[in-house]
Amino acid sequence: xxxxxxxxxxxxxxxxxxxxxxxxxxxxxxxxxxxxxxxxxxxxxxxxxxxxxxxxxxxxxxxxxxxxxxxxxxxxxxxxxxxxxxxxxxxxxxxxxxxxxxxxxxxxxxxxxxxxxxxxxxxxxxxxxxxxxxxxxxxxxxxxxxxxxxxxxxxxxxxxxxxxxxxxxxxxxxxxxxxxxxxxxxxxxxxxxxxxxxxxxxxxxxxxxxxxxxxxxxxxxxxxxxxxxxxxxxxxxxxxxxxxxxxxxxxxxxxxxxxxxxxxxxxxxxxxxxxxxxxxxxxxxxxxxxxxxxxxxxxxxxxxxxxxxxxxxxxxxxxxxxxxxxxxxxxxxxxxxxxxxxxxxxxxxxxxxxxxxxxxxxxxxxxxxxxxxxxxxxxxxxxxxxxxxxxxxxxxxxxxxxxxxxxxxxxxxxxxxxxxxxxxxxxxxxxxxxxxxxxxxxxxxxxxxxxxxxxxxxxxxxxxxxxxxxxxxxxxxxxxxx
Numbered sequence: 001x002x003x004x005x006x007x008x009x010x011x012x013x014x015x016x017x018x019x020x021x022x023x024x025x026x027x028x029x030x031x032x033x034x035x036x037x038x039x040x041x042x043x044x045x046x047x048x049x050x051x052x053x054x055x056x057x058x059x060x061x062x063x064x065x066x067x068x069x070x071x072x073x074x075x076x077x078x079x080x081x082x083x084x085x086x087x088x089x090x091x092x093x094x095x096x097x098x099x100x101x102x103x104x105x106x107x108x109x110x111x112x113x114x115x116x117x118x119x120x121x122x123x124x125x126x127x128x129x130x131x132x133x134x135x136x137x138x139x140x141x142x143x144x145x146x147x148x149x150x151x152x153x154x155x156x157x158x159x160x161x162x163x164x165x166x167x168x169x170x171x172x173x174x175x176x177x178x179x180x181x182x183x184x185x186x187x188x189x190x191x192x193x194x195x196x197x198x199x200x201x202x203x204x205x206x207x208x209x210x211x212x213x214x215x216x217x218x219x220x221x222x223x224x225x226x227x228x229x230x231x232x233x234x235x236x237x238x239x240x241x242x243x244x245x246x247x248x249x250x251x252x253x254x255x256x257x258x259x260x261x262x263x264x265x266x267x268x269x270x271x272x273x274x275x276x277x278x279x280x281x282x283x284x285x286x287x288x289x290x291x292x293x294x295x296x297x298x299x300x301x302x303x304x305x306x307x308x309x310x311x312x313x314x315x316x317x318x319x320x321x322x323x324x325x326x327x328x329x330x331x332x333x334x335x336x337x338x339x340x341x342x343x344x345x346x347x348x349x350x351x352x353x354x355x356x357x358x359x360x361x362x363x364x365x366x367x368x369x370x371x372x373x374x375x376x377x378x379x380x381x382x383x384x385x386x387x388x389x390x391x392x393x394x395x396x397x398x399x400x401x402x403x404x405x406x407x408x409x410x411x412x413x414x415x416x417x418x419x420x421x422x423x424x425x426x427x428x429x430x431x432x433x434x435x436x437x438x439x440x441x442x443x444x445x446x447x448x449x450x451x452x453x454x455x456x457x458x459x460x461x462x463x464x465x466x467x468x469x470x471x472x473x474x475x476x477x478x479x480x481x482x
Contacts, residue, residue, distance in 0.1 A: 021259045021269045022276070024250050025134040026071040030280075031244045032109070033067030034314060035102065036080040038237040038307070040064060041300045043087075052087065061300055069281050074133065078113055081106035093468035095365040098238040104144050104351050105241060111344055112137035131252075138248035139339035142207070143348035145245035148368055149204035151355040153197055155372035158382040160478040164189040168371035168480035169196050175230045199223045207249050208337065214326040221246060221319045228311055231304040236311045243318055250326065257325040283313060361392030364421075365468040373478045377421070377469075382478055396469070398422040398442065398455075405437040421469040426456035 022030070040060045052060075060083055067076035088094060088103040116133035164170050164186070173192035174183040182188050199219055206216025221243070228239035262272035287310040291302075339345045355368040358376045374383060377396040381387025388396065400422045402414040410432040414425060422441070429435065429448070438447050446452070456464065473479060
């Protein structure tokens with residue numbers, strides 16, 4: 001153990017002092033630091049329920065900035081992931097699919113790193129720690145991306161996603177096509193709808209193919225770059241965390257090929273590493289200068305207008321790297337399917353069950369149903385295969401429609417005349433203690449009395465932390481809400 005500690009200290013000092021050729025774990029650290037830099041910056045705007053002091057968030061922004069320019073410092077990834085998971089759990093339940101994906105990636109990073117540290121401690125040295133931790137993280141991490149793509153397809157097999165009048169695909173298409181005057185072009189709208197199935201389906205399959213992995217990256221990565229370009233709900237942070245998951249599919253040969261190529265043209269890998277470090281520092285400094293000069297300290301909160309060019313450079317650079325250096329044939333194809341140790345599979349398994357929750361009659365938010373137009377509530381569905389399964393729970397079918405209350409604040413949350421899931425109604429009653437309310441319960445007039453059981457207050461801790469339901473639409477077809 002002492003040998004392990006001393007070796008890590010030496011490595012950390014050396015990484016700070018000298019530029020060294022990047023490896024797969026270093027590339028993951030760089031991309032994850034770019035994600036966390038955006039996330040912590042966006043958090044500066046929202047301290048209503050934020051679990052950390054502003055000063056702590058500023059420190060996390062600084063740590064993320066260090067991870068961008070010194071991507072071999074793996075402790076940066078651990079610190080960011082740990083604080084992120086803490087914030088996610090404290091703020092739970094969270095509706096954001098983006099944050100849920102990032103939370104599972106962070107959990108895999110933490111668990112994979114702990115596994116590798118344990119392996120090294122038992123082995124007493126002689127283990128390539130960085131390669132070991134990359135393999136431990138990427139094993140379950142690859143399946144997170146595959147599951148995200150699976151539900152990205154499956155949830156969208158519904159009549160309203162296929163309807164260009166309301167389809168979320170068209171909502172994302174319009175900002176990209178508007179500068180060319182093609183935002184209302186019918187062929188473009190239908191192409192956006194069906195291309196979503198094709199792109200996500202092909203990427204999901206080809207990424208696991210030793211021979212066609214590069215093609216999967218060539219198809220999938222530009223899709224997420226375009227999502228970032230739309231500016232819808234910002235979403236460059238989501239696109240960046242997807243790039244982190246794409247990095248988990250990189251074979252060792254890709255890094256070796258890139259280092260050999262760079263060394264051949266600039267005089268060796270060490271010179272190439274130094275040039276690479278200064279290019280990253282220069283680009284990041286240019287970004288900071290461009291926003292801080294114009295916006296002052298608020299420049300730490302990324303905006304679509306201010307961050308797009310920087311996002312474009314690093315996303316396209318990652319795409320170019322994958323296309324240029326990922327080989328068509330790889331020597332270790334089986335590692336793409338392996339999860340070692342096997343217990344790490346718990347993370348993709350839970351992620352998969354979480355995505356199935358709308359069909360299980362459970363929560364409808366944060367179920368990887370983003371931009372899908374899906375609805376499964378009230379015993380109805382627009383899904384072309386099935387809605388709630390026969391053994392599903394009954395949460396989504398227990399409907400309350402607020403009529404009036406004794407509190408304007410409560411009426412602002414539970415809008416009169418707008419139906420909602422009873423569990424969410426009861427959550428609001430718990431938040432607004434002492435309120436008197438009139439409402440319809442599954443069509444029957446009711447008022448709060450001793451016979452009304454608050455389902456939120458009687459729920460288990462797990463339900464209270466993770467169950468959250470999206471607002472119900474009053475009309476059909478289902479509008480694109482997120």
